[in-house]
Amino acid sequence: MIFYTYICFLLHILIISSLQEKSLLGNIIRKELGKFQCDIHDFTSTYKNEFQESPFRNRSIKEITASWQSTFPEGNYRTNTKNSIPFSRMNLREPDTILRMAEYQAMIYCKSTMLGAPSDISSIRNMAKKNLRVGNFTIEATGFDRKRVSYWYIASNIAQQSIILVHRGTKTSNPSDVFDDLDRFNIHNTHGLLNRDFSYLSSSKDVYVDSGFYQRFQHEKTAIVSALRPVLSRYSNPAFSFIVVGHSLGASWAFLNAAYFASQNDINQRMSAIYTFGQPLLGSAAFVNEITKKLNTPNERYVRVVNGNDMVPHIGCGKCIQPEYANEKWIMNTNEVIWKDCNGGKDLKCSSGIPCNKLSWSNHSAVGKLSMRGEFCRIASNS
Secondary structure (H helix, E strand, O other): HHHHHHHHHHHHHHHHHHHHHHOOOHHHHHHHHHHHHHHHHHHHHHHOOOOOOOOOOOOHHHHHOOOOOOOOOOOOOOOOHHHHHHHHHOOOOOHHHHHHHHHHHHHHHHOHHHHHHOHHHHOOOOHHHHOOOOOOOOOEEEOOOOOOEEEEEEEEEEEOOOOEEEEOOOOOHHHHHHHHHOOEEEEEOOHHHHHOOOOOOOOOOOOOEEEEHHHHHHHHHHHHHHHHHHOOOOOOOOOOOOEEEEHHHHHHHHHHHHHHOOOOOHOOEEEEEEEEEEEEEEEEEHHHHHHHHHHHOOOOOEEEEEEOEEHHOOOOOOOOOOOOOOOEEEEOOOOEEEEEOOOOOOOOOOHOOOOOHEEEOOOOEEEEEEEEEEHHHOOOOOO
């Protein structure tokens, strides 16, 4: 796959150079060259950094804990109020709400080998004892990849009156994760192929989705829905909110699951919010915009979080775009952690305005100062 992409890049250079020599379509050529330089930057940076360690790794427990504590501007990290407020009473786009969801997300990267626990799931369960934003939760259902590593989980939280479905991002030691990331083919809805899962989409060749992400969604759809419906039935009180969360590859997967849930009346009525962290580009304008409108009807539910100059939300299949009707929540300064509400997906005053050569992998596995990787699970108890 990498060799094929490299050959495509070389051909792209030859074609553009030939056109330049003939002085044809100068403005278009300069635009294409600029885009190509971005593609080269994204390609080389991704494969240089994909398999390197996150800057958040190798920190001491004291450093990890202090970093988490710093996400509380009032210094109230020891209080129980942070984890006992029902989700329905929280503001969808407030940083504290987003950080609660980020904690649920980070926990899926807990490893038994790192924490000396019997299993990865028991490592996640142990986090309920640490007086974090996630508070005291119960694992209701889990899914595993072929190596028996956590793929997704469903948690319930009685105090927060919440049910949370969490999707794992790329694990580089898992070949299927890497293949799904690299699969840049598109599946078009020319003959209504995608309507089997998203009945509200228009049947058009302009409606298409990245094949790798779609295959991941398809592979796990039945297992997730089979596990989810009994949980929603068990907590049938309308006050309980159902929230979908995902990071990186898992963010695209979460978006597609939420898009499917939107076509299932019983689940859609319970779905209160969708949070994606570092979500890659996954479909055409017609695809992502139709889904975003559906998710945000009648009220806004979809929050697309971008951390600083994270590269991943800006890469994907060739003509894939950021959802135009999703108001990005951007952490514009990751050192001082300054949050910004953006105007749609093309707001040049937000992450879309960052020059491609300034994008980086280093901010992909965090939300401000909160680590989104396994090291988060080593945090000390804050009771």
